[in-house]
Amino acid sequence: MSAPTKHVRLESLGPARVPETLVVHEIYASVQGESTFVGVPCAFVRLTGCNLRCTWCDTTQAFKGGTRMPRSEAVARALAFDTPLVEVTGGEPLLQPGALPLLNELADAGRTVLLETSGERDISGVDPRVHRIVDLKAPGSGESHRIRWSNVEHLGPRDEVKLVLADRADYEWARDVIARHRLHERAGAVLVSPVFGSLAAQDLVAWVLADKLPVRFQLQLHKVVWGEHTQGV
Numbered sequence: 193m194s195a196p197t198k199h200v201r202l203e204s205l206g207p208a209r210v211p212e213t214l215v216v217h218e219i220y221a222s223v224q225g226e227s228t229f230v231g232v233p234c235a236f237v238r239l240t241g242c243n244l245r246c247t248w249c250d251t252t253q254a255f256k257g258g259t260r261m262p263r264s265e266a267v268a269r270a271l272a273f274d275t276p277l278v279e280v281t282g283g284e285p286l287l288q289p290g291a292l293p294l295l296n297e298l299a300d301a302g303r304t305v306l307l308e309t310s311g312e313r314d315i316s317g318v319d320p321r322v323h324r325i326v327d328l329k330a331p332g333s334g335e336s337h338r339i340r341w342s343n344v345e346h347l348g349p350r351d352e353v354k355l356v357l358a359d360r361a362d363y364e365w366a367r368d369v370i371a372r373h374r375l376h377e378r379a380g381a382v383l384v385s386p387v388f389g390s391l392a393a394q395d396l397v398a399w400v401l402a403d404k405l406p407v408r409f410q411l412q413l414h415k416v417v418w419g420e421h422t423q424g425v
């Protein structure tokens with residue numbers, strides 16, 4: 193693994209001026225904690241920066257800082273873990289222009305590639321080999337108004353929609369959104385999970401069963417294994 197280069201402020205980077213570099217918060221291997229790939233060994237490339245501020249965000253450490261490195265180095269470090277899955281996440285990875293070629297190159301390497309995105313950026317330019325896991329921010333996040341609804345039109349069977357719910361009001365919002373946009377017919381899976389420490393998992397399960405909601409309930413496996421506040425696992 194090559195040594196990290198200097199730390200930079202993300203705000204100082206011009207948008208399209210650095211296509212060959214990325215600002216990376218961390219690259220590490222673990223098991224996938226969410227999605228239909230849960231439990232599968234995965235290398236994570238976490239890019240720095242996010243333009244949202246979800247009330248319950250658990251990766252605020254990735255908002256700033258990071259290490260600027262050539263994209264080729266990020267690819268090499270992720271592939272070196274030799275995991276079947278590679279996920280590009282953040283922060284919001286699509287804020288960086290180098291994220292799209294990064295996804296291309298990881299897919300070219302023959303890995304199953306996941307992208308975790310807030311749903312605020314346009315996902316239409318993402319390599320079609322990539323499994324896009326797209327958040328739809330419920331009102332309890334404080335960022336519901338930032339949803340890019342046009343992304344829904346681009347969802348396909350390879351993609352997954354993720355709804356993180358803080359309370360009953362969020363649940364009812366999600367139930368309506370799923371029905372209105374037929375999300376379960378557009379995407380390969382619709383994932384619902386409770387905000388850790390805010391909504392009881394038992395309550396969400398009961399509501400899903402009562403409404404026969406066409407979703408997949410999930411908990412964040414990495415928090416079960418390593419605890420709520422552990423990072424880089």
Ligand code: SF4
Binds near residue numbers: 242246250252282310
């Ligand atoms: S989009 Fe993700 S990284 Fe950004 S504030 Fe929300 S939860 Fe945190």
